[in-house]
Amino acid sequence: MAVTVDPLVKLCSGMIEAGKAYVSANKLFVNGIRDLSQQCKKDEMISVRFSWIQNKILFDQAQRSVKQQLHNFVKEDVRKFKETKKQFDRMREDMEIAQVKNAQAPRNKPHEVEEATGTLSITRKCFRHLALDYVLQINVLQAKKKFEILDAMLSFMHAQYSLFQQGYNLLDEIDPYMKKLAAELDQLVIDSAMEKRDMEHKHATIQQRDFSYDDSKAELFNVDAPNGVVMEGYLFKRASNAFKTWNRRWFSIQNSQLVYQKKLKDSLTVVVEDLRLCSVKPCEDIERRFCFEVVSPNKSCMLQAESEKLRLAWIQAVQASIASAYRETTDLTVKQMTASPSVSSIDSASEPRERSVRGETILHRIQCLPGNEYCCDCGQADPHWASINLGILLCIECSGIHRSLGVHCSKVRSLMLDSWEPELLKLMCELGNSVINHIYEGACEAQGLKKPGPSSSRQEKEAWIKSKYVEKKFLKKLGATEVLVSVVLNPSCNSAASLSAECEVSEDSSGEAEMEPETETQSDPEDGRELHPGALLYKASQARNLPVMAEALAHGADINSVNDEDDRKSPLIQAVFGGSLIACEFLLQNAADVNQRDARGRGPLHHATYLGHTGQVCLFLKRGATQNDGDEDGQDPLSIAVQAANADIVTLLRLAKMNEEMRESEGPFGQPGDTTYLDIFREFSHMASHNPEKLKRRSVHFRHSFR
Incomplete structure (x- = not known):
């Protein structure tokens, strides 16, 4: 504003001093006003109303009203604004220094921590107060400029009107317009006064509030933000070099990723590409305070917030983004499964x-x-x-x-x-x-x-x-059935065809595991006839032979019996190794325990997750499998799936856990399940049964290493 008005004041002084060059000075002055109107295109009142002024100017009125009034506006109001801006810039630098010192304060030196925290708190409050003053001056100055210039011009016009009585006929057409300007000026003054009063009231109200940076910042994450940025702000990041240095970076959570920038205009550096495969936890075993760690399958990132509340806010933001990411993935999966033949x-x-x-x-x-x-x-x-x-x-x-x-x-x-x-x-x-x-x-x-x-x-x-x-x-008698011998000797045979030549069988395994030959395939045929019903059920479950499994159950096999020689595995776990979704369903329909664990603390859901059998994971979750307990290595199914980077199983496990929490929160009379949850599990069930090859995600090497 000062840059625009200063030339106008100088031109007015030149016009007064150069009375002999009245015509030329007057022309320059009018041109200066026109230049001002070009600078104020957004303010129609200033840009249009003065374009008609020609040579009708009084020197002494120009000295009193135009030059002096605008000079005071530039020299006093704008000067105060510049001084406040300098103070604001200095205070911002002081707060940056205080933030760095506060973050560097070691945990084992309480006095330094207390001093750094106190300094940061005082500096922050000063910065906030000064920022409010700065904003107030900007708003007041913007409001004042609207009527200062107009007031000066209008008083100048009144002087001209009094002077040129003889030119009344010439100015008679301008009289209504000047009255309109006067009315608009009155309204502008009233509006400006009201705006100033409102701003001062807001200023006083905000000053009475608690300026806790932590409290305000702790609520600034929104997983449904229109711009896609869930949360952003400065964090200290520990480098992965040998010195483990800490650097302050601008972090943000957006598009299901955790990213940061060194400077505002720098390109984004991705820390975590897919939040569905990561976890976040607070860290208390390092020297620096307010630290938390984001762990992904291939790396981890140690970060430090500026306060405990901010740390909690970042952890909650990451967790909320994880939930939102797999919720969006499941929504997309539903759309793809119902709209695209390639993934149906x-x-x-x-x-x-x-x-x-x-x-x-x-x-x-x-x-x-x-x-x-x-x-x-x-x-x-x-x-x-x-x-x-x-x-x-x-x-x-x-x-x-x-x-x-x-x-x-x-x-x-x-x-x-x-x-x-x-x-x-x-x-x-x-x-x-x-x-x-x-x-x-x-x-x-x-x-x-x-x-x-x-x-x-x-x-x-x-x-x-x-x-x-x-x-x-x-x-x-069990030993009299020839097909039992064949299934023990050859697990891959089609037993249903052996029982009836006309029987059409379509044993659809989950398509996620190859059947491995058993060591018993080279045993004597008599061994098959000597099998106990429980042992026969155990072998037939892995062989995916439902008729033999049914016969073993008919002869009294305990469906939840365990094999003490094989880590106390159950027939249901053997069916998981066999890779057959239908064999698992048959056992579950006949009261198999979906949560029964072997000697290593692994249930059917653990094994299906390790082997990457997405269809079986979906089936077990639908049948009430729990996923909260870990095996002997402390691994629960979700951590196993995250480590294996199996996004489908991670999505299923997290969706099931969210649905379980939702039902618990709704009490005993809550709904049986969220609509999205039911739709996704229904789609995975159809895919596992009809297109199992589309669920192949794991390598044979991983399965062999697990077994």
Whole structure:
């Protein structure tokens, strides 16, 4: 402002002193006013209103009003503003020095810490007060300039009007315009006074507040910020060199990354590329205070905040950004899975209708399995009910009898009325009526027993079903089943085909692990016939052979038994090693403990995470697997997944944990799950069942090293 007004004052002085050159000086003065209007384009009142002034100027009025008034405005008001600016700059430098000294104060020297903290607090308060004064002067000066210039010009015009009475006719057209300017001037003065009063009131109010930098800064992170910057500010960063020097850098959390700059205009340096794979924790075992560490799979970064509250704010901001990052990832996954054929969970993933058609196709396949065209127990045609843990189809009357046995024996579901998860549909395709009747009715022919028919009474059907599934009177001896020997000797054989040449089987493993040959494949055939039901279940679970697993359970195998010679692993853990999602589902449907741990403290979720079996991880989480406890090495599933940089499993684990916390916060009557959580797990289930090759993320080398 001073730069613009000063030339105008000098031109006015020159005009007064050079009276003999009145015309030329007057012209220069008018041109100066026009230059001022060009500088004030944003202020229409100044830029337009004075463009009409020509040569009608009074020298003495110019001396009194224009020159003196504008001179005072430039020399006094602007000078005070410049002095305040210098004080503000000096105080800002003092605060920078105090911040550095406060950060360098060693933890083991309390007196230095107290002195540095006190100095920083005093300097900060002074800086805040001076900054407010500085801002106040800027605003007052900006407001004052609007009427100072206009007031000077208007008084000058009134002097001209009095002087040139004889030129009244010439100036008569200007009279209404001057009255309008006067009214506008009055309004400007009123508005300026009100604005000044409001600013002074705000200034006084802010001065009464607590100027704690920490308190205000601690709340300045926002994961939903429009510009994408969750939090930003200065932190001290420990270098990775041998001297471990600390440097003050401008850090920010943005786009799911932690970045910093040396200077404001420098390019960004990325510290953590993907926040989903990192963790953050406070550090108390180093000399400097207020430190925290951000740990990613391949490096860690030690940072220092300026206070404890700021440290807590940064930790919370990183944690919130981690949660937001995988939430955004899961939202994107849903969109991709439902919109892009390349990552869809089913063959044609453009609309839910396609998935429904796929489910109907699999249901048709289930109904077309050998023996499934008739009820498994009475032979009634076209059965529409199923026992999902046995893998058989039933008529409505037999399904009612099965339901009366209890869910520990049979879990009944309607083919048409109930919703079916993809892994459960695939499980039904692995068994069927012919396979199960081969197991549970194997001795009927030898005993000469007659099976009830569709027209038999309910009492006859109920007696048959209880004898068949509860008392198990019709089982062949375990050693008499040839297929058991074949599965022990050859785990990769298709056992369902061995049981029925016409049985269509589609054993879909999770696609994430290759089956490794067992040492028992070279054993004598008699060893297979001598197997105990529990041992047979243990081997068949890894061999992914559901018919043999079903036969072992029929002969009394304990589904949660452990192998003392193999780190007390359970059949469910063996199914994880076998890589079969369907084998895991079969065991879980038959009451396998999803949280049972081996001798090394690892449950099925630990092993599935180590091996990178995304489909199995999704299944176990849906079935209630806990992920809070670590194994003997202190590793929980989330830390294992982060270390392996498996973003899919990290996303599933964190989403499940967030959903669990949400349900706990809502109490016993809370919703069963967040919509996003349910959608994501549904999509992963479909992908694991129908497109397992898209979940291959881990190397065979990692699996071998783990085992």
